[in-house]
Amino acid sequence: MSLPSKFPKTFKFATATAAYQIEGATRLDGRGISTWDEIRAEPGRIHDNSPADLSCEGRLKYKEDVDLLARIGVTSYRFSISWSRILPDGTLSKINEDGVQFYRDLCLLLRDNGIEPIVTLFHFDMPLAIYDNGTSWLNRENCDHFAAFANLCFERFGDLVKTWITFNEINMHAWSSVVKIEGELWLCPDRPQVENHSHAPYIAATNMLLTHAKIYQDYNKNFKEQQNGVVGITMGGRFCFPASDSSEDIAAANRANDWLFNYTIEPILSESGDFPVSMREKLPFLPKFSEEEKKLIRDSADFIGINYYLSHMVRNISDGEVPTSQHERDASYAFVEGKWDKICGETWVRYAPDGLHELLKYVKQKYNNIPVFITENGCMDLIGDDEKKEEEDVLEDKHRIKYIAGHLEALAKALEEGCNVIGYTVWTLMDNFEWDDGFAVKFGICRVDFDSPDKTRTMKHSAKYYQTFIREFKKHHNIL
């Protein structure tokens, strides 16, 4: 049986983007300033020193982009709604109808093309005005602001959008961005509110979880009956394997899985409605959920999204050893280089489809086989030799085809073994703003010519591979 025919008829094949990474047009529609506009304006902050107004111009070129999606043939498109474009100052005090209209137009066009929208509500950026008022994920006020935004989105787009994701990579955002962006490196108006800065990721995760749960319950109470959609949450997923058979390394790998993955799932999907036991044991300051909060959080997801890029090998640490990152220190483990192929050169991505397979089996067993949507998976262009590359060489991204095909194979295997995987998403539709790395790191299956006036998009070979794959899948199931 060919690989595409191993996927059930209802399986969703998607690609994705995020508002801040593609939209540009930061002053259009009365959009408010977002936190990332401010970060980019900071001299030297973005590694490639790209101009602050450089973008894919996705806001203006959305018709062309939907056409591109239709040509690739995806069943679904995951994108995020920019909070700042809908609520310029972050609150309901001013609703930006032009911004609302833009996302409605996008959804309508997707519908006309038979493509299902999958909408993320928080993909790393938020209105600066909220921030300037002293609110961030480090305090609970943000719950109310964000929940109000989410409810507004349900109200305005719920007739067209049936799959919602509250947070993108809630766990990773708590680990990296909160500390990095809201702490050490960047403005953090509420930093003094956190007694000990190393507590920040745990406080942020708690607040984001509570916010997610509130939004989930709001949807069920006020919109579900009429709109009949589903609400999930996306985790950054990676599987931590023990570096040896020793019981110490096995225990260290279990802790690493708790800190990097279970951290923000267990409260939602476990009986206890709480953080993993290992975290409770090691972190006396870990915020406590009240019984009422546990009730709110428990079972607050119809599916979970997993963004998967790599896995890790983990060992126990010796006495007195101080690992580099906070989660390694807090949980007493250290990463060791694994056996995996550095498929895009010296970067953080690893070609580890076996880790995805392991992770899916783990979720099936630990979390009662909840539906899982792979909401991101992809790799960057080969790093190192791209300056002098000819156009044709950039487009010929064999390594990315290998990466995508390998992960699709892992999914097919997991499906065969009864894992409840409902969809797969390639990150990303086109080369775009890769956060701290600017435009130097390119994850797109379509190339964007940033020097051309209209930011021309061209399919790389991986986009054509995905197109053929989906075409065969549809043919096999007689999907028109």
Ligand code: BGC
């Ligand atoms: C994020 C994307 C990002 C990708 C590659 C994911 O963690 O959700 O926004 O572009 O990683 O770094």
